Amino acid sequence: MHDDTAYSALSEEHEDDARWAYGTGFHDPLHGIDTTVPEGVDGAELGAYCLALGDDALISAQRLAEWCARAPDLEEEMALANIGLDLLGQARMLYTRAGQADGSGRDEDDLAYFRDPAEFRNVRLAELPNGDFAFTIVRLLALSAWRLAVFTRLTASPDPVLAAVAAKGVKELAYHRQYAAEWAVRLGDGTEESRRRMVRAMEEVAPYLEELYAAETCTTIGEEVEAVLRQVAGEAGLAWPRVRPLPGSGRDGGHTEHLAPLLAELQGTARAFPGAAW
Amino acid sequence: MSDAGTELYEVFVRGKRGLNHVHVGSLRAADPRMALTRARDLYTRRNEGVSIWVVRSADITASTPDEKDPFFAPSGDKVYRHPTFYAIPDDVPHI
Numbered sequence: 001m002h003d004d005t006a007y008s009a010l011s012e013e014h015e016d017d018a019r020w021a022y023g024t025g026f027h028d029p030l031h032g033i034d035t036t037v038p039e040g041v042d043g044a045e046l047g048a049y050c051l052a053l054g055d056d057a058l059i060s061a062q063r064l065a066e067w068c069a070r071a072p073d074l075e076e077e078m079a080l081a082n083i084g085l086d087l088l089g090q091a092r093m094l095y096t097r098a099g100q101a102d103g104s105g106r107d108e109d110d111l112a113y114f115r116d117p118a119e120f121r122n123v124r125l126a127e128l129p130n131g132d133f134a135f136t137i138v139r140l141l142a143l144s145a146w147r148l149a150v151f152t153r154l155t156a157s158p159d160p161v162l163a164a165v166a167a168k169g170v171k172e173l174a175y176h177r178q179y180a181a182e183w184a185v186r187l188g189d190g191t192e193e194s195r196r197r198m199v200r201a202m203e204e205v206a207p208y209l210e211e212l213y214a215a216e217t218c219t220t221i222g223e224e225v226e227a228v229l230r231q232v233a234g235e236a237g238l239a240w241p242r243v244r245p246l247p248g249s250g251r252d253g254g255h256t257e258h259l260a261p262l263l264a265e266l267q268g269t270a271r272a273f274p275g276a277a278w
Numbered sequence: 279m280s281d282a283g284t285e286l287y288e289v290f291v292r293g294k295r296g297l298n299h300v301h302v303g304s305l306r307a308a309d310p311r312m313a314l315t316r317a318r319d320l321y322t323r324r325n326e327g328v329s330i331w332v333v334r335s336a337d338i339t340a341s342t343p344d345e346k347d348p349f350f351a352p353s354g355d356k357v358y359r360h361p362t363f364y365a366i367p368d369d370v371p372h373i
Binding site: 026073075079082179182 | 306312319320323
C-alpha cells in the first residue's frame with residue numbers, strides 16, 4: 001500500500017481538460033495538520049478511542065467487500081464497495097492516529113493485520129454476517145446514522161487530526177445514510193417479500209443498538225439515531241421495533257463467534273507474507 | 279441479475295472545469311432517483327464530477343444513420359458560416 005505519493009501525482013491541476021474523465025484535483029484531508037498530541041489530551045485514551053472507531057470501520061468495510069460478485073446487481077455491488085472503501089479510508093487514518101497517539105509507534109498495517117480477535121474493539125453489529133440484502137441495508141442505516149452523529153460531534157474534537165478525519169467522514173457518512181435510507185424505504189414499501197425481510201432485519205439489528213449508544217459518553221446520540229430510524233421506518237410504512245438490548249459490548253473485547261473467521265480471511269495474506277508490498 | 283422492473287437511463291456528468299454535461303454512459307434503474315444514486319456510484323468515483331443528469335433513454339429522440347447525409351452533408355462546404363472574420367479578444371474565455 002505504497003500510495004503516499006498518489007495524492008501528489010493526482011492533485012496537480014491540469015491546464016487542459018483532456019484528462020477530466022479520469023478525475024483530478026484530489027487532496028489529502030490531513031495535509032498540513034500537526035500530528036503532535038495536544039496539551040491536555042491523554043494520548044493513551046485518544047489512541048484507544050481512535051482504535052475502536054477504526055475497528056468499526058475496518059470490520060464494516062470487510063463485510064461490505066464480501067458483497068463483491070454477490071450483490072443483487074452490478075450497480076449495487078459497486079455502491080456497496082464504494083461505501084466500504086470510504087470506511088477503509090477512515091480506518092486507515094484512525095489507525096495511523098491511534099499508533100501515533102498511544103506512543104506505541106504501530107502503523108496501520110500492524111493494527112489491522114497483527115491483532116487477534118480479542119484485541120479488536122469494534123461494536124458487534126459491524127461483525128455480524130451480511131445476511132440478506134435487507135439485513136445489510138438496515139445494519140448500514142443504523143451504523144451510518146450512529147457514526148454520522150458521532151463524527152459530527154468529533155469535528156469539534158480537541159485533537160486536530162481526529163477533527164480532520166471526522167470532517168472528511170461526515171460527508172461520506174451522510175451519503176451512506178442516505179443510500180441506506182432510500183433502500184430501506186424502497187424495500188419496506190416494496191413487495192410483500194421485501195417488506196417481510198425488512199421487518200426481520202430490523203428485529204435482528206435492534207438488539208445491538210444499545211451497545212452503540214453506550215460506546216459514547218454523549219447521551220444525545222442515542223435519541224438522534226433513534227429519531228432517524230423511526231423516521232425511515234415510518235417512510236417505509238413500518239414501525240421500528242422495541243426489543244430488549246443484548247448485554248455485553250465489542251468495545252470491551254466481547255465479540256460474537258463471527259469475528260474470528262472474518263479476521264482470518266482479512267489477515268491471512270499479511271500474516272503468511274509479513275512485510276509483503278503490493 | 280434481472281432487468282425486470284428497471285429502465286435504461288443515460289448519464290451526463292459535468293466535470294469540475296467543464297461547462298457542459300458530457301455523456302458518460304448508461305445504466306439500469308427502477309426510478310430516476312435510483313438512477314441518480316447509481317450514476318454517482320458508477321460514474322463519479324474518481325472525483326470527476328460536480329453535477330449529474332440522468333435521462334430515460336426512451337425519452338431521447340435521436341437522428342438515425344440513414345439521415346446522416348441529408349442532415350449533415352449540406353453544411354460540409356459552407357466555411358463562411360464560421361466567424362473567422364472576427365478578432366476574438368484574448369481575455370474573453372469559452373468562445
